[in-house]
Amino acid sequence: MDKAERKEREFNLRRAEILEQAGKIFAAKGFHNTTVADIAGSSGFAVGTLYQFFESKEQLYTVMLTEKLNMMYARIRESVATEADAIRKIERLVASQFRFVEENAEFCSIFIRGDHLSLSEGSAALRKQMVSDYAVHVSFTEGVLREGICAGVLKEMDPQMMAAALTGIINSCASKWLAMMGGASLxxxxxxxxxxxxxxxxxxxx
Amino acid sequence: MDKAERKEREFNLRRAEILEQAGKIFAAKGFHNTTVADIAGSSGFAVGTLYQFFESKEQLYTVMLTEKLNMMYARIRESVATEADAIRKIERLVASQFRFVEENAEFCSIFIRGDHLSLSEGSAALRKQMVSDYAVHVSFTEGVLREGICAGVLKEMDPQMMAAALTGIINSCASKWLAMMGGASLxxxxxxxxxxxxxxxxxxxx
Amino acid sequence: MDKAERKEREFNLRRAEILEQAGKIFAAKGFHNTTVADIAGSSGFAVGTLYQFFESKEQLYTVMLTEKLNMMYARIRESVATEADAIRKIERLVASQFRFVEENAEFCSIFIRGDHLSLSEGSAALRKQMVSDYAVHVSFTEGVLREGICAGVLKEMDPQMMAAALTGIINSCASKWLAMMGGASLxxxxxxxxxxxxxxxxxxxx
Amino acid sequence: MDKAERKEREFNLRRAEILEQAGKIFAAKGFHNTTVADIAGSSGFAVGTLYQFFESKEQLYTVMLTEKLNMMYARIRESVATEADAIRKIERLVASQFRFVEENAEFCSIFIRGDHLSLSEGSAALRKQMVSDYAVHVSFTEGVLREGICAGVLKEMDPQMMAAALTGIINSCASKWLAMMGGASLxxxxxxxxxxxxxxxxxxxx
DNA sequence: GATGAATGAGGCTTCATTCAT
DNA sequence: TATGAATGAAGCCTCATTCAT
Incomplete structure (x- = not known):
């Protein structure tokens, strides 16, 4: 029977709903100023119910962050992979990141507020995962730039530095857009x- | 008599000492994970005493942030002002910011942790001040770039965009350096x- | 048809299984540190199912206690009843109690931990039952001793006091044995x- | 100045008051059914204040238990020490224990209820201390009996067993008295x- | 002015019980 | 009848702030 299957789908739907609402509230108020009751209330569940989906407030926060970020990383990689030309790959890198920011403005404002990483020592494992995921993404960006160097279209500079610059420009523009939140498309x-x-x-x- | 004067000097010394220690602890543990008792302890005052210098924990935090930032802004402006050439002004902008980061690594790591701005609604005025100070600094950067454009050494691009890019590159490099905290000078x-x-x-x- | 009969046998088997497992877990962790989910898990039933056998966690606890204790009381009475000599009756009293402790060490350790009776006010009736059962047992012990007095083999002391002393010695030895849980047979x-x-x-x- | 001294005296008074009240409530309702708010309320302090005297509810409980018990142990030892005759020492042992029970009936009923030892794993150290204190007391009792054997007034039995029997009789009488709480003096x-x-x-x- | 003990509101989490499936 | 996800009351503990000394 596919009863178990339906159960699981239901479970994932509820979980997703909680993550969705949690994302909004965390983005609006920050990790510490958001209460578990806030999230329960706005996701339409009782407080206790949240604890059947997530071990703790911190875990909920980190899972939400990690899942969204990995979605972004995946989209970027996917978008870049379907392009052969080095320069166009860089364009894709920028474009897919900007698109994600536009589509997830609320979520992204967490990073402007920046309470990511101000978690207690308790969730060291979760934090490590995030840092490690980020490192992989940076490596990927470096790889794209390295290809450009090999292909002879980019200067022979340290790709780490180039990646830092590119990332900085992207983030800065995104932050500016998020801060103003109006006007032209990012x-x-x-x-x-x-x-x-x-x-x-x-x-x-x- | 100059008793009042000595009093005031004393007062300012104490206040500075508190801000100094508060900066270190906030940087190390984040705003919410730092207790007023922590700050009192490491600055050598009683908890109650802190409340004679600052209205609240939040105010202490914001004042600390604001004073340090304004010091940085001032240094940058000063450094840039003594240079006439547009390109060299940009160099000075970058250099003075990097120097500040190197000399205040602990403080600057607050911005990587990023709990700036995750303050409660209560201190809207203080927050506004910070945002406004930052806006002034951005304007200043734009002004420098605009001069370059007028002088004919920079492309005729939107200076806001150029400033965003420059700021992004600078911040990204600084963050990278702070995160690794080792090796070559910034x-x-x-x-x-x-x-x-x-x-x-x-x-x-x- | 004897369907109803089978039903009832089934029902009693399940009930007994729950009581069995509950006894083990309560003995190991104490009343308050044992969750209904613990018992459900180790007895192979769903949480909700337990509530078809018992009204509440407290009732389950008390029933378990009462049934085991009554079993012990019954065995003691039975063992003593088949003996005519007053002194030998006392021996039987001690022996049957010791045997029960040896055979139900896990259960008996509840009384060392001693959370029996730390129940809320809600279950006054259940508690009264236990106290009353115990009183009956004490009376029985007194009766045995009284017989000894009447038979002229025991001193003419207050049988209540004698019963208290005998009970104290028995319990103390049993507790000692349970606490060490090793070495010689009780x-x-x-x-x-x-x-x-x-x-x-x-x-x-x- | 003796300001510090007065402070400390005040501190100890408050601490004692809390222990006093906590003892009463724990005795009446058991460890788990007593809330920190209960204790705070009846000792006339705010909840937070309790935490300046004790690390946790469990620590408060264990300290209360340990201090009272050690007081009892000390009294017993003291009372026994001033007597030379072996038989009279035993009398003193019984008498001082009975006196303590009479004077601390409320407290002692904790041991009838018996939630001592149903503490979480967290306070293993505190629990060990209690067990160890108890072992010392048992050794002391054995010692008294051993002296009697050496003096030739007691049978040459295993003193551990004799101690168990004596302890059992004493406890049983005390429990009986506590349970009835009326009538003749213990x-x-x-x-x-x-x-x-x-x-x-x-x-x-x- | 300086102190730090007292305060108590508020946060996170647990778990006995219910009820829709 | 059996299930187990949902519930939400209630508990422990923290910590910014106050105020009597």
Missing amino acids: MSNIPFVIDIFLEGVRKNAQ | MSNIPFVIDIFLEGVRKNAQ | MSNIPFVIDIFLEGVRKNAQ | MSNIPFVIDIFLEGVRKNAQ
Whole structure:
């Protein structure tokens, strides 16, 4: 019988709903200013019910963060993978990140607020996982840039440094957009980001 | 008599000592995981005494943040002001920011942990002040870049965007350095930052 | 049809299984540190199912206690009844109690831990039952001793006091054995208990 | 100045008051059915205040138990020490224990209820201390009996067994008295206890 | 002015019990 | 009838803030 299957689907739906609401509230108020009762209330469950899905407030927070981030990482990798040209890969990198930010503005504002990582010592394992996931993503970005160097279209610079610069520009634009939260689409900044990153801002002497 | 004067000097010394210690502890443990007793203990005062210098834990936190940041902003402006050449001004901007990070690594790690701004609604005024101070600093950066444009050495791009990119690169490098906290001096990255920002990473066709 | 009969037998088997497991867990962890889920888990039933056999956790606990104790009381009475001699009756009293302790060590350790009776006010009736059962048992012991007095083999003391002393010696030995849980059989202490109770510890002057 | 001294005296007074009240409530309702708020309320302090005197509810409980018990042990030892005759030492042992029970009836009923030892695993150290204190007391009792044997007034039996019997008789009488809580003084039972313990209950054949 | 003990609201978590399936 | 997910009351403990000394 597929009763178990339905059960599991139900379970995942509820879990997702909790994560969804938790994401919104954590983003709005920060980890410490959000109470478990807040999340229970807005996700339509009783407090005790949350503890059938997550071990603790911290675990709920970290799972929410980790799952969303991994979704973003996956999308970026996927988007970049379907492109062969090195320069276009960089464009895809920027574009997919910007798209994620636009589609998950609420969630992303957590990183502006930045209470990620101010967790207690208790959840060291969870934190390590996040740091490690991030490291993998950075490596991926470096890899893309390294390809560009090998292909002869990028300068022979330290790819770690290039990755840091690219990441910085992307994050800075995203933060700016999130802070203002109005006006033009973030995607419209892509050409600008690519242009600065590739060509710099100095006016070429004639 | 200058008794009042001595009093005030004493007062300011104590206050500074508290801010100093508070900065260290907040940086190490985050805002919410730091107790007022922690700060009292390590600054050598009684808990009650702190409340004669600061209205609340939040105010103490925000004042500490604001004063340090304004010190940084001031240094940057000062350093940039003594230079006439537009390109060199940008260098000074980067250099003075990097120097501040190196000299205040502990404090700056607050921004990686990022609990700045996860304050309660109560201290809206204090928060506004910080946001406003930051806006002034961004304007200043834009101003420097605008000068470069006017002087004809920078491309005629939106200075807001250029400022965002420059800020992003600087912050990203600083974060990377703070996260690793070892190896080469952050200052040694200046040429790289300037190079990427001005010239980009694309290899010039021969 | 005897369907109803089978039903009832089934019902009693399940009930007994639950009581059996509950006894083990309560003995091991105490009343308050044992959860209904613990008992459900180890008896192979769902939590909800337990509530078809017992009204509440407290009732389950008390029923378990009462049934076991009544079994013990019954065995003691039975064993004593088949003996005519007053002194031998006392021996049987001690022996059957010791045998029960040896055969139900886990259960009996509840009384060392002693959470019996730390029940809430809610179950006053259940508690009264236990106290009353115990009173009956004490009366029985007194009766045995009274017989000894009437038969002229025991001193003419208050049988209540004598019963208290005998009970105290028995319990103390049993507790000691349960606490150490190793070495010699508890039964091997019978002659000693009888000897002290009957003859005392003072050395007879020559 | 003796300000610190006064402070400490005050501290100890408050601490004692809390222990006093806690003893009453724990005795009346048991460990698990007593809330920290109960104790705070009846001792006239705020909940938080209790935590300046004791680390946790469990520690408060164990300290209360340990201090009272050690007081009892000390009194018994003291009372016995001032007597030379072996038989009289035993009398003193019984008498001082009975006196303590009479004077601390409320407290002692904890041991009838018996939630001592049903503490969580957390306070293993505290529990060990209690068990160890009890072992010392048992050794002391054995020692007294051993002296009697050496002096030739007690039979040459295993002193451990004799101690168990004596302890059992004492506890049983005390429990009986506590359970009824009325009527004659517990002390009036001393001659009886001594008589049974020394001479037994068998009627001497003429 | 300085102190630090007292306060008590509020947070996280547990678990006996219910009830829809 | 059996199930076990959902419930939410209640408990322990923390800590920013106050105030009597």
